[in-house]
Amino acid sequence: MKSVIAENLVKTYRNGEVRALDGLSLEVEEGTVLGVLGPNGAGKTTTVRVLATLLKPDSGRAMVGGIDVVKNPKAVREIIGLSGQYAAVDETLTGWDNLVMFGRLYHLSSEAANARARELLEQFSLADDAKRPIKTFSGGMRRRLDLAASLIIRPKVLFLDEPTTGLDPRGRMEMWKVIEGLVKDGVTLLLTTQYLEEADQLADEIAVIDRGKVIARGTSDQLKTQVGGERLELIVAEADISQAREIADRVGGSTSSVDVGLRKISTPVTTGGEALVGLLRELDLAKIHPLDIALKRPSLDDVFMSLTGHAAEEVETAASNEKNKGKKRGGKK
Amino acid sequence: MRALSDSLVIMKRQLLQLARVPEVLIFNTIQPVMFVLLFRYVFAGLGSGIKGGYVQLLMPGIFVQTVTFTLAATAQGMAQDMEKGLIDRFRSLPISRAAVVTGRTLGDGLLNIVVIAVMGTAGFVVGWRPTSGLLKISLGFLMLLLFGYALSWAGIFAGLVAKDARVVANISFLFTFPLTFLSNAFASTTSMPKPLQYVAEWNPVSTMVAGVRQLFGFHNMFGVTKNSFPSTHPIQTSLLYMVLIMAIFVPLSVQKYKNTNK
Numbered sequence: 001m002k003s004v005i006a007e008n009l010v011k012t013y014r015n016g017e018v019r020a021l022d023g024l025s026l027e028v029e030e031g032t033v034l035g036v037l038g039p040n041g042a043g044k045t046t047t048v049r050v051l052a053t054l055l056k057p058d059s060g061r062a063m064v065g066g067i068d069v070v071k072n073p074k075a076v077r078e079i080i081g082l083s084g085q086y087a088a089v090d091e092t093l094t095g096w097d098n099l100v101m102f103g104r105l106y107h108l109s110s111e112a113a114n115a116r117a118r119e120l121l122e123q124f125s126l127a128d129d130a131k132r133p134i135k136t137f138s139g140g141m142r143r144r145l146d147l148a149a150s151l152i153i154r155p156k157v158l159f160l161d162e163p164t165t166g167l168d169p170r171g172r173m174e175m176w177k178v179i180e181g182l183v184k185d186g187v188t189l190l191l192t193t194q195y196l197e198e199a200d201q202l203a204d205e206i207a208v209i210d211r212g213k214v215i216a217r218g219t220s221d222q223l224k225t226q227v228g229g230e231r232l233e234l235i236v237a238e239a240d241i242s243q244a245r246e247i248a249d250r251v252g253g254s255t256s257s258v259d260v261g262l263r264k265i266s267t268p269v270t271t272g273g274e275a276l277v278g279l280l281r282e283l284d285l286a287k288i289h290p291l292d293i294a295l296k297r298p299s300l301d302d303v304f305m306s307l308t309g310h311a312a313e314e315v316e317t318a319a320s321n322e323k324n325k326g327k328k329r330g331g332k333k
Numbered sequence: 334m335r336a337l338s339d340s341l342v343i344m345k346r347q348l349l350q351l352a353r354v355p356e357v358l359i360f361n362t363i364q365p366v367m368f369v370l371l372f373r374y375v376f377a378g379l380g381s382g383i384k385g386g387y388v389q390l391l392m393p394g395i396f397v398q399t400v401t402f403t404l405a406a407t408a409q410g411m412a413q414d415m416e417k418g419l420i421d422r423f424r425s426l427p428i429s430r431a432a433v434v435t436g437r438t439l440g441d442g443l444l445n446i447v448v449i450a451v452m453g454t455a456g457f458v459v460g461w462r463p464t465s466g467l468l469k470i471s472l473g474f475l476m477l478l479l480f481g482y483a484l485s486w487a488g489i490f491a492g493l494v495a496k497d498a499r500v501v502a503n504i505s506f507l508f509t510f511p512l513t514f515l516s517n518a519f520a521s522t523t524s525m526p527k528p529l530q531y532v533a534e535w536n537p538v539s540t541m542v543a544g545v546r547q548l549f550g551f552h553n554m555f556g557v558t559k560n561s562f563p564s565t566h567p568i569q570t571s572l573l574y575m576v577l578i579m580a581i582f583v584p585l586s587v588q589k590y591k592n593t594n595k
Contacts, residue, residue: 077427
């Protein structure tokens with residue numbers, strides 16, 4: 001069964017001048033994770049806002065849990081959880097205060113709201129900090145609390161809008177662990193991200209969006225094949241180029257491309273780190289000392305380059321302006 | 334019923350904020366108390382002909398000024414919640430569209446009770462003595478709270494439209510500050526230039542001040558037109574203003590909240 005269906009969603013701003021959504025369609029199978037991947041302004045946030053009943057589309061249809069988001073938004077709100085790009089919690093209150101308040105707003109009894117708050121704080125490793133005001137929390141802790149707030153009613157469908165944007169690497173890893181835990185519990189999740197790595201890590205399927213449309217979809221492997229997957233990049237002294245190239249060909253099992261001017265050899269590989277170690281060993285045996293060597297994973301830019309022929313540029317829309325405003329303010333605190 | 338209990342949860346949130354950040358409550362009360370003390374002693378000379386002194390005239394004026402500033406406070410609080418994305422979260426919850434805005438006005442109304450009580454005490458200490466009896470005095474306070482509550486709804490709308498806390502606080506202040514001074518709150522309106530006297534006569538702050546003075550047992554005339562409706566019926570006029578403000582801003586605010594970011 002499809003838990004989320006969007007058909008031909010259109011949303012324009014400034015009298016049609018800006019098309020935030022331009023016929024966007026997607027589906028999420030129940031119990032799976034869809035990663036919506038795209039640059040700023042591609043329409044990710046607008047998509048989530050429409051699906052979460054915060055925004056009415058100009059046209060198109062969207063169903064969440066079999067319920068039409070435009071016709072029956074209230075019923076949709078009973079079964080979804082939403083966690084946005086910046087923590088939407090009351091920062092002057094404690095984590096405990098916030099979770100109990102949101103529990104009450106989901107119409108839990110006082111006891112049930114307390115019990116659920118305790119449970120969630122425990123689950124998200126925030127129990128020790130439950131009585132501290134949120135403004136003293138780190139970025140990662142805020143996001144975890146925000147996520148916890150969206151899980152109070154055990155939603156059937158969860159929307160996470162760029163859950164790790166702005167977090168440091170450690171915060172990101174922690175957040176991933178938390179999300180992976182939810183996925184194991186079988187929640188249906190639609191997650192937006194700017195990072196291919198993140199979609200790769202968390203999503204069963206990825207929809208790449210650009211300028212308000214889905215331009216490609218598939219598993220991360222399928223997309224990577226389309227993009228070209230990982231490659232080793234190696235820079236050596238001019239005299240070593242031909243020999244290094246032979247070695248790279250052998251390690252990668254394919255033909256390398258060489259940029260003589262940059263003295264750069266580039267080889268597609270399938271075994272990642274293993275290939276890197278192999279290459280280093282062989283180079284060492286041949287007494288070639290690389291000036292630079294790196295394992296490059298395809299980035300969002302690579303995906304965009306190969307799918308659209310243009311770089312993942314930022315499209316200015318009302319939605320992204322709004323978003324940036326929020327971020328700036330968030331950063332000041 | 335559910336809408337009401339949801340509003341109460343939102344209101345409770347504001348009380349919790351005060352408990353977690355008591356400075357807010359302290360600043361909210363220090364400022365009006367400071368006004369009471371300053372005006373009481375700086376303008377003491379103005380009350381030469383008044384029985385009981387200038388403070389009898391002053392206290393209703395300063396009460397009304399304080400509740401008028403509720404507009405800015407509500408607007409700022411609402412805009413802050415917009416900025417922080419909290420309103421988005423509330424809008425994704427299965428609660429009535431009126432609950433969040435109603436809760437905020439109720440919370441600000443409760444805060445006004447505390448502030449007015451502290452001010453009244455300060456006024457009493459420096460010589461303010463309402464003479465009209467318990468019932469009328471209570472009605473006077475009730476009218477103040479209702480006026481603050483009505484303006485709070487205008488504040489909700491301003492906050493939802495502006496979405497920027499600092500901007501909306503400044504703008505509401507630019508609007509409410511002249512409103513409280515172009516009135517009979519601190520001095521007689523008859524010393525103003527003629528056109529301003531007409532403004533002062535119909536200014537809701539003036540009718541409020543006159544009405545509250547009346548309820549506290551102190552009659553005073555204001556405005557230029559002899560026997561004009563607002564000056565002869567200040568209480569009725571004020572109530573009319575409150576109904577008007579609510580009739581405009583309650584539906585506007587709920588609608589705006591529902592469609593925000595459309």
